[in-house]
Amino acid sequence: MAQYDYLVVGAGLFGAIFAHEANKRGKKVLVIDKRDHLAGNIYTKEVEGINVHVYGAHIFHTSNEEVWNYVNQFAKFNRYTNSPIAYYKGQVYNMPFNMNTFSKLWPEVRTPAEAKAKIEAERAKVAVENPKNLEEQALSLGGKEIYEIFVKGYTQKQWGRPCTELPAFIIKRLPFRFTYDNNYFNDDYQGIPIGGYTQIVEKMLDGIEVRLNTDFLENREEYENIADKIVYTGMIDQYYDYKLGTLEYRSLRFETEVLDEENFQGNAVVNYEEYEIPYTRIIEHKHFEFGTQPKTVITREYPATWHKGDEPYYAMNDDKNNALYAQYKKLADDEGKVIFGGRLGLYKYFDMDDTVAAALHCVKKELD
Structure with a gap:
């Protein structure tokens, strides 16, 4: 007999929501993650009193009231408004257009x-x-x-x-706005959790058994038999050992440094438009929470070609890859035991609100 009702592979936002809701309904849940921390790509850690977005800028925004109310159970959100700046050949411009x-x-x-x-x-x-x-x-x-x-x-x-x-x-359209408004998003709700994102996942997983530094695929035989059902948030093609072919992704590389100055660029996000500048943006983390610390932390974000073994960040959703994903989805649909979720399991680009909505939909379908 299995030890758990559900094994959740991945302690990111999708996995944490499913685990939290299953636990609330009296299910016995084990969560595992190959990283050494919770919260997946929304992980934040404190450096010099500043909550650093370790895997790039994460700004929560949504027009879905159910999603907004859900995440507000776990943290208080500030009034941060995303207003990025674009730098091109010595000039700075407001974004969006x-x-x-x-x-x-x-x-x-x-x-x-x-x-x-x-x-x-x-x-x-x-x-x-x-x-x-x-x-x-x-x-x-x-x-x-x-x-x-x-x-x-x-x-x-x-x-x-x-x-x-x-x-x-x-590019289906370019978002032209004919007002003097620098708010990047049109959503009804927007903000950053005061104290960072990691606390949200910690609260979701409170009272649930979690094993970090644990790779499902390296211990596959043990973990396939440990639970009645598996919620898998890793790469769907890797789960099937790439037997139909390898899906393509884009990766990212981050260079983070502490600077001995109070304010480096005056904005949380500055995009660098020129091809000759190798990074796409510089993030100054303190501005997400209106910080006044004596030092600052910046991160340069470099896009990178993805190879097997690298961290996948963006699905390459062109016709070729979507066709291959459709074949993997057929395999997944025939699975009685495994539920695929998250941006890697569903091979989609998800904003955080999309992830929350998809996880809640999965909960309703599976648990309710």
């Missing part, structure tokens, strides 16, 4: 009507009727200047391919 951006880009533009007319004129010069790649799509949406400054270099760094080799659907 709004009247502040347009008036900086084109000093003669002052009103929304002038901005709309200017963008239409720029688009008309280069518009392609049926864009076949990301470059043609971006040019058709915003014209050459916006493409060259804000899209081309950053996107090529992020995906490791020229924009002419990337599918057009990656």
